[in-house]
Amino acid sequence: MNAADLSRCVIVDFSPDDESIPVYQVTRAEVEKIVAHAPKFPVFFDETAAKGEHGYLLDDEFARRIGVGILNALALSYPELKAMITATNAPIARVSAVGKLPD
Structure with missing residues (x-):
């Protein structure tokens, strides 16, 4: 292979x-x-991902935002799906790498 x-x-x-x-x-x-x-819907790490000591963090918040974006892209073709989506792409507080909210 x-x-x-x-x-x-x-x-x-x-x-x-x-x-x-x-x-x-x-x-x-x-x-x-x-x-x-x-059509292309790029998701740029520097706009949506947090930075950690080894580069970008593809954390829960990043995953949530990319997931919402994918749902919204699908909803462009499926109005019945759009009616089901209640999530938004508004950022929420990120949890730091040690599992607590940053100060």
């Missing part, structure tokens, strides 16, 4: 039939021709 076979992407979808959000893992090569013509 070469490095190209190990490079993976994640596709997130909405299934109104069973009200689920299927997540698929596919090879980067399978996705490249599709993403070349698809």
Whole structure:
């Protein structure tokens, strides 16, 4: 198996039939021709992630914000999903790396 076979992407979808959000893992090569013509919603670490001593922290707050963004992107195509979303992208207090709120 070469490095190209190990490079993976994640596709997130909405299934109104069973009200689920299927997540698929596919090879980067399978996705490249599709993403070349698809709208892009970049999430920049320097705008959404906290900094730690070893670089950016992809913490709970980062995960929550990227998750809300993905739900909102899906809701552009599925009005019934939009009606279910109550989360916002407003930042909430981050917990520090030691598990407490920063001072």
